Amino acid sequence: MESPFDRNGLFSGLYGFFADLTPESFAWLAYLLAGVVVVFIVINGVMLLTAFETYMERRVLGRFQTRLGPNRVGPFGLLQPFADVFKLLIKEDLRPAMADRLTFFLAPVLMVAAILLVAAVVPFGPNTFLADLNIGVLFIVGIPTIATVAMFLGGWGSGNRFALLGAARAVAMLISYEVPMIVSLAGVLLLAGSMSLVDVVEAQRLPFIVLQPLGFFVFLVAASAEMNRSPFDLMEAESELTAGFHTEFSGIRFGLLQLAEFGELVIISAVLAVIFVSGWQNPFVSPDYAQWLPGQLWFLLKLVFFLLLFTWIRATLPRMRVDQVMAFAWKALFPLAIINTLVTAVLVVAWPEPEYGQLWIMAAINWAVAIACLVLFSRFLERHRERPTASVQLVEIPAEAS
Amino acid sequence: MPYGLGIAKGMMVTLRNLVRKPVTVQYPEQRVAQHHRFRGEDFVWYEERCTGCASCAKYCPQGIIKIVTAPSGEMTQEGEKYKLEVFDIEIARCMFCGLCVEACPYDALHMGSGFERARPRQSDLVITVDELKASAKKPSTWFRPQLQDRGYDPFQPGDDVSWQDAGREKSVAPTYEEMLQRWVQGR
Amino acid sequence: MVNLPSEQITINLGPQHPSTHGVFRLRVTLDGEVITDVEPIFGYLHRGTEKLAEERTYTQIVTLTDRLDYTSSMINNQAYVLAVEKLAGVTVPPRGQYLRVLTAELQRIASHLMGVGFFLQDLGASGTPLMYCFRERERILDLFEMLCGARVTVSYMRPGGVFQEPPPEFWPAVRHLLDTTPDAIAELERLISENEIVLARTKGVGVLTKEKAIDSAVSGPNLRASGVAWDLRKADPYDVYADMDFAVPVGSNGDSYDRFLVRVMEVHQSIRIAEQCYRDMPGGPVRSELPFFFRPPPGDAYAHVEASKGELGFYLVSDGGIAPYRCKIRSPSFINLTVLAEMLIGWKVADLMVIFGSLDVNMGEVDR
Numbered sequence: 001m002e003s004p005f006d007r008n009g010l011f012s013g014l015y016g017f018f019a020d021l022t023p024e025s026f027a028w029l030a031y032l033l034a035g036v037v038v039v040f041i042v043i044n045g046v047m048l049l050t051a052f053e054t055y056m057e058r059r060v061l062g063r064f065q066t067r068l069g070p071n072r073v074g075p076f077g078l079l080q081p082f083a084d085v086f087k088l089l090i091k092e093d094l095r096p097a098m099a100d101r102l103t104f105f106l107a108p109v110l111m112v113a114a115i116l117l118v119a120a121v122v123p124f125g126p127n128t129f130l131a132d133l134n135i136g137v138l139f140i141v142g143i144p145t146i147a148t149v150a151m152f153l154g155g156w157g158s159g160n161r162f163a164l165l166g167a168a169r170a171v172a173m174l175i176s177y178e179v180p181m182i183v184s185l186a187g188v189l190l191l192a193g194s195m196s197l198v199d200v201v202e203a204q205r206l207p208f209i210v211l212q213p214l215g216f217f218v219f220l221v222a223a224s225a226e227m228n229r230s231p232f233d234l235m236e237a238e239s240e241l242t243a244g245f246h247t248e249f250s251g252i253r254f255g256l257l258q259l260a261e262f263g264e265l266v267i268i269s270a271v272l273a274v275i276f277v278s279g280w281q282n283p284f285v286s287p288d289y290a291q292w293l294p295g296q297l298w299f300l301l302k303l304v305f306f307l308l309l310f311t312w313i314r315a316t317l318p319r320m321r322v323d324q325v326m327a328f329a330w331k332a333l334f335p336l337a338i339i340n341t342l343v344t345a346v347l348v349v350a351w352p353e354p355e356y357g358q359l360w361i362m363a364a365i366n367w368a369v370a371i372a373c374l375v376l377f378s379r380f381l382e383r384h385r386e387r388p389t390a391s392v393q394l395v396e397i398p399a400e401a402s
Numbered sequence: 403m404p405y406g407l408g409i410a411k412g413m414m415v416t417l418r419n420l421v422r423k424p425v426t427v428q429y430p431e432q433r434v435a436q437h438h439r440f441r442g443e444d445f446v447w448y449e450e451r452c453t454g455c456a457s458c459a460k461y462c463p464q465g466i467i468k469i470v471t472a473p474s475g476e477m478t479q480e481g482e483k484y485k486l487e488v489f490d491i492e493i494a495r496c497m498f499c500g501l502c503v504e505a506c507p508y509d510a511l512h513m514g515s516g517f518e519r520a521r522p523r524q525s526d527l528v529i530t531v532d533e534l535k536a537s538a539k540k541p542s543t544w545f546r547p548q549l550q551d552r553g554y555d556p557f558q559p560g561d562d563v564s565w566q567d568a569g570r571e572k573s574v575a576p577t578y579e580e581m582l583q584r585w586v587q588g589r
Numbered sequence: 590m591v592n593l594p595s596e597q598i599t600i601n602l603g604p605q606h607p608s609t610h611g612v613f614r615l616r617v618t619l620d621g622e623v624i625t626d627v628e629p630i631f632g633y634l635h636r637g638t639e640k641l642a643e644e645r646t647y648t649q650i651v652t653l654t655d656r657l658d659y660t661s662s663m664i665n666n667q668a669y670v671l672a673v674e675k676l677a678g679v680t681v682p683p684r685g686q687y688l689r690v691l692t693a694e695l696q697r698i699a700s701h702l703m704g705v706g707f708f709l710q711d712l713g714a715s716g717t718p719l720m721y722c723f724r725e726r727e728r729i730l731d732l733f734e735m736l737c738g739a740r741v742t743v744s745y746m747r748p749g750g751v752f753q754e755p756p757p758e759f760w761p762a763v764r765h766l767l768d769t770t771p772d773a774i775a776e777l778e779r780l781i782s783e784n785e786i787v788l789a790r791t792k793g794v795g796v797l798t799k800e801k802a803i804d805s806a807v808s809g810p811n812l813r814a815s816g817v818a819w820d821l822r823k824a825d826p827y828d829v830y831a832d833m834d835f836a837v838p839v840g841s842n843g844d845s846y847d848r849f850l851v852r853v854m855e856v857h858q859s860i861r862i863a864e865q866c867y868r869d870m871p872g873g874p875v876r877s878e879l880p881f882f883f884r885p886p887p888g889d890a891y892a893h894v895e896a897s898k899g900e901l902g903f904y905l906v907s908d909g910g911i912a913p914y915r916c917k918i919r920s921p922s923f924i925n926l927t928v929l930a931e932m933l934i935g936w937k938v939a940d941l942m943v944i945f946g947s948l949d950v951n952m953g954e955v956d957r
């Protein structure tokens with residue numbers, strides 16, 4: 001049987017290195033050491049990316065708001081995330097008297113663990129990944145759900161009503177958004193013919209964003225709800241619930257929750273880059289041609305692009321209300337995802353082995369369907385026919401003589 | 403507005419602002435310009451001009467100016483001048499309304515332009531007479547049109563205002579000739 | 590069907606809460622997310638302004654009025670000095686009146702921008718519209734700094750006029766502001782007023798009917814959003830408003846969106862008025878001389894203005910002394926807040942902040 005590590009260049013290289021050092025009979029030791037080193041690299045790489053992302057987000061958000069953003073610590077404020085972590089570490093770790101000791105302790109840990117676990121299957125470049133799981137796509141939509149449980153534990157366990165409301169919102173919303181998120185990936189899976197993320201990347205002769213515009217849209221929206229980003233940041237809606245489920249967390253527990261939140265953002269952006277814009281491949285030419293840049297760099301560029309996209313969305317949009325968010329998931333996103341899957345299925349049956357040219361025809365059909373669906377749905381969901389600003393009119397009143 | 407076009411418009415607005423120059427500045431190194439009429443702390447007070455009339459203390463809505471005077475034995479010819487033994491402004495409670503400055507009939511008290519006098523203890527926030535005497539003579543032009551008309555700028559270094567120049571009248575100190583006129587030839 | 594036990598929960602929004610616009614507390618009873626009962630509790634910002642006024646001379650009280658609604662000090666100054674002038678029978682030179690109207694309208698723009706910005710912040714926009722509003726407000730405050738040395742607590746007006754002639758550089762600065770602000774407001778409108786999420790969150794939310802608004806003596810933009818064309822600048826013109834040419838935006842639904850849009854449209858009208866003041870500014874003195882300690886004849890006077898939040902009135906009673914015998918302030922925010930509880934019941938927690946934000950109350954004025 002093929003081991004999941006066989007395609008992993010990083011791992012096999014390290015394994016070879018340690019195997020040379022250790023005696024023949026200690027092969028398991030070399031295996032273990034190589035594994036530990038690779039895991040160490042990946043976890044710290046993700047954490048560093050997350051730290052960089054918090055800095056970038058604050059900086060870019062500042063520029064969107066024509067502010068400066070953090071620029072005091074280190075050159076251009078680059079050391080800001082480290083200063084933040086240090087500050088959180090030396091803060092007192094408060095636990096409210098009403099809090100449940102176990103759940104309050106478990107929530108941040110569980111949340112970080114769930115997020116870091118997803119990093120295991122994300123291919124960061126050719127031969128640069130921890131594991132090529134053959135159910136990778138299922139893994140990346142399934143495991144973050146543990147974070148939802150952690151959120152609920154945290155909110156319920158902190159014995160605060162704001163936190164409880166936030167936790168209740170979290171559970172209700174995340175479970176709803178899991179559904180369109182998974183269904184929106186069905187089209188991709190049909191086209192790729194495999195659930196392994198490495199296979200998905202290699203199957204993209206044309207980036208799937210071109211072939212699956214509707215799927216991309218639904219996944220983008222559902223993912224931003226899943227990771228609790230504006231405009232779906234209901235569970236920590238600061239203008240309503242002060243901080244939602246993490247109202248009571250302070251010190252390094254709060255730091256862990258923030259790490260998990262931004263870590264999820266990084267991971268989801270990575271997944272978007274892998275699934276929809278062909279991961280480590282050059283998205284502008286078919287993989288048969290020159291790649292221009294090393295694969296890891298392509299991946300990083302796409303990752304940063306998605307991070308910036310999410311920052312842009314956050315900078316612009318206000319928050320939706322909880323019932324509107326739910327209605328949006330079930331009335332708009334879910335049917336769109338289903339339609340997308342059906343259309344893709346028909347196309348895949350029609351051209352099981354599409355040529356490069358036929359791919360473009362598929363893309364054209366999908367785009368037509370996507371635009372038609374969006375127009376129809378927005379018509380259907382529209383509540384105000386006339387111009388919204390028409391409700392206020394200027395009135396000329398004659399001035400009374402005083 | 404169907405089709406999410408309203409959202410798209412908003413996204414374009416934020417994108418346009420991304421490439422704009424930030425409107426904020428990094429405070430301790432850079433400062434936004436203050437107008438020379440700024441009503442700030444570090445009151446500028448001219449001992450030579452002050453008669454100890456205590457109008458400022460009386461006009462202050464907060465009642466935070468404390469004045470104690472005593473005969474000084476100076477200028478006995480012109481009418482003896484009071485010596486200001488205590489002139490405390492408790493700026494912890496000051497709201498920089500400037501009514502004291504507006505009230506001063508001799509243009510002896512002026513607002514300053516500072517705003518950075520934060521102290522950990524409230525009792526440190528009292529400007530005493532010694533501090534007032536020693537402070538830089540850079541009055542704000544608030545309610546002092548004479549300074550404004552001169553084109554004086556409190557933020558220029560080395561542009562201090564001497565007590566003779568601070569007043570609205572032409573020249574306060576009588577010249578020697580005027581003194582002669584007044585006290586010798588006129589008699 | 591399983592009979593699950595459920596109970597209502599009570600949460601305290603405030604006194605320290607990210608979006609209560611000051612120190613205000615709402616004790617809200619919730620059934621899930623739905624509000625079933627609201628009890629507003631205020632008084633945390635009470636400073637006894639009315640009592641303090643009895644201990645201050647007429648000029649000194651100007652500094653107290655700055656601190657009522659600290660987002661629109663100019664208009665508070667104006668309301669107060671109008672009452673004193675009525676009491677003492679003082680006339681104001683035309684230049685003083687024009688300057689007052691000009692600054693009051695600039696202050697109205699600043700206050701409305703702040704109201705709109707915080708309203709959008711309550712909607713959950715992560716600071717961007719608020720920052721854009723503040724950017725514009727800041728430029729108006731720069732003008733105030735030029736006029737009177739302070740940005741927020743201005744104390745610019747005095748009984749009998751305004752305190753001093755503006756500096757010469759003020760006029761080009763006003764010109765520049767009037768030229769650039771309409772574009773900035775238009776940008777804000779593009780960002781927000783047709784955004785689908787804003788529409789979904791505010792259209793039809795927190796409706797205040799015309800009858801209810803009139804019965805509860807609601808005033809200002811909140812009243813106009815409910816469809817009542819009532820503006821004191823038109824109904825009882827003070828200073829030189831009678832000569833000004835402007836229209837009054839009037840809503841039709843009385844919902845949060847209309848309240849928001851009325852404010853934005855009023856900003857355009859304020860620019861129009863300021864434009865006319867700039868054009869017609871007469872020469873002459875800005876202040877008729879009054880002694881610092883003056884004694885109005887015994888009697889009483891009430892003067893009201895259209896402040897940015899509604900009708901702001903000062904009722905002064907004089908016993909012939911240097912300080913008023915009694916000073917009563919009719920603050921618009923306080924009276925606008927009385928309808929809040931009723932508007933909230935049946936809406937969700939998320940709507941609470943939207944409705945509260947759309948009323949645009951200022952706690953400094955509510956508690957006085």
Ligand code: SF4
Nearest residue numbers: 462496497499500502
């Ligand atoms: S500025 Fe106002 S509060 Fe301060 S000392 Fe002068 S009069 Fe009193």
Ligand code: SF4
Nearest residue numbers: 452453455456458506
């Ligand atoms: S500063 Fe002016 S008002 Fe105050 S005591 Fe001196 S002269 Fe009088």
